[in-house]
Amino acid sequence: MSADRRTEGNVRHVGNRSRMTRRRLVAGSLGVIALGGVGTESAAHPMATPAVQSSGPGKTREYFISAEEIDWDYAPSGMDMITGERLEDEPEAAVFTKPGPDRIGRVYRKAQYQAFTDETFATRVPVTSAWEHLGIMGPVIRAEVGDTILVHFRNRTTFDASMHPHGVRYDKANEGALYADGTSGTDKLDDAVKPGDTYTYTWEVPDRSGPGPADLSSMIWMYHSHTHEIPDTYAGLVGPLIIARQGAADADAVPTDIDREFVTLFSVFDENSSSYLAENLKRIGSNLSTVDLDDEFTESNLMHSINGYVYGNLPGLTMKVGERVRWYVVGMGNEVDLHTPHWHGETLTWMGMRMDMIELLPMSMRTLDMVPDEPGTWLYHCHVNDHMIAGMQALYTVNA
Numbered sequence: 001m002s003a004d005r006r007t008e009g010n011v012r013h014v015g016n017r018s019r020m021t022r023r024r025l026v027a028g029s030l031g032v033i034a035l036g037g038v039g040t041e042s043a044a045h046p047m048a049t050p051a052v053q054s055s056g057p058g059k060t061r062e063y064f065i066s067a068e069e070i071d072w073d074y075a076p077s078g079m080d081m082i083t084g085e086r087l088e089d090e091p092e093a094a095v096f097t098k099p100g101p102d103r104i105g106r107v108y109r110k111a112q113y114q115a116f117t118d119e120t121f122a123t124r125v126p127v128t129s130a131w132e133h134l135g136i137m138g139p140v141i142r143a144e145v146g147d148t149i150l151v152h153f154r155n156r157t158t159f160d161a162s163m164h165p166h167g168v169r170y171d172k173a174n175e176g177a178l179y180a181d182g183t184s185g186t187d188k189l190d191d192a193v194k195p196g197d198t199y200t201y202t203w204e205v206p207d208r209s210g211p212g213p214a215d216l217s218s219m220i221w222m223y224h225s226h227t228h229e230i231p232d233t234y235a236g237l238v239g240p241l242i243i244a245r246q247g248a249a250d251a252d253a254v255p256t257d258i259d260r261e262f263v264t265l266f267s268v269f270d271e272n273s274s275s276y277l278a279e280n281l282k283r284i285g286s287n288l289s290t291v292d293l294d295d296e297f298t299e300s301n302l303m304h305s306i307n308g309y310v311y312g313n314l315p316g317l318t319m320k321v322g323e324r325v326r327w328y329v330v331g332m333g334n335e336v337d338l339h340t341p342h343w344h345g346e347t348l349t350w351m352g353m354r355m356d357m358i359e360l361l362p363m364s365m366r367t368l369d370m371v372p373d374e375p376g377t378w379l380y381h382c383h384v385n386d387h388m389i390a391g392m393q394a395l396y397t398v399n400a
């Protein structure tokens, strides 16, 4: 079946702190980002409504996206929304979220891709309630097979950055990745966009970039900065790219056989390796030469998050009974980033199989469908014990 739906679609430990030794990757400082949403308020219409040139198959979808520096709060409520306790009252949660001498706490300088309305980069495309759950991620970039995507990227961070897409078709001038690939001149300009500069990426969406025979009517790829990939992505420069099968989408490239979409990113953001480590240390009156870079400090900066939120702070995962809900679930990070997202209360289908969890490795990209039939507020969490304790938990709500 092509465009039709073949799908239909806790736990909390208070253990000791014997967490596994994690690698310290105290990288230097590099830098960068933010979130952008767009589009109509309709639940099915995500992001930035791109400027569309021409009509019919083969539209050109034009986006204006900048990398912005922001202060990001991993737990804006100050609460563990799973237990109802204050984070500071929970020893396990306080490890990651409580600021103090030589502890950054829960607010970090980060970078985020944000969508703007035009080439002036003056007016941000509003993030609608349907997409506030994207959190630290950049705006959804959308296309239908046959389209061309134009992204005007402005780097408003203090470090070189880029946009590197997965899955779509690009040449060497549009790959957005810096490495010794034998290219030179204009083929290098996309690799590292300087602070203040703008670069336009052109990405094509041929058949091989869209849903395959066993895929649903749409699928997800990721885009991220790949100038200094590790510090760039830990800084926050990552976002979703959703491609619909030709003929299976509306004028905005939104699949017509679903009612709602969610994108969730499971990643242990290693703030020790972010472009902003030095900046974050400076803010607590410390620096790389004076801070005690011991295991406890390193541990405190491993933010076990879903879309950049910990301990149930992820907002906006709200739907209704009977809706056709598509979940795009992705992973990112290091060897600790083996995640097993688990939905309480409902089931999903993936690749024609029924499940209530899915396995993720770094940069895994999965598309699942759900038709919720049991109302309630349900736990949605990584099932890896260590990750649960460290805050990789969220809630989603199914309204009757």
Ligand SMILES: [Cu+2]
Pocket: 266, 338, 339, 340, 382, 383, 384, 387, 392
């Ligand atoms: Cu996990």
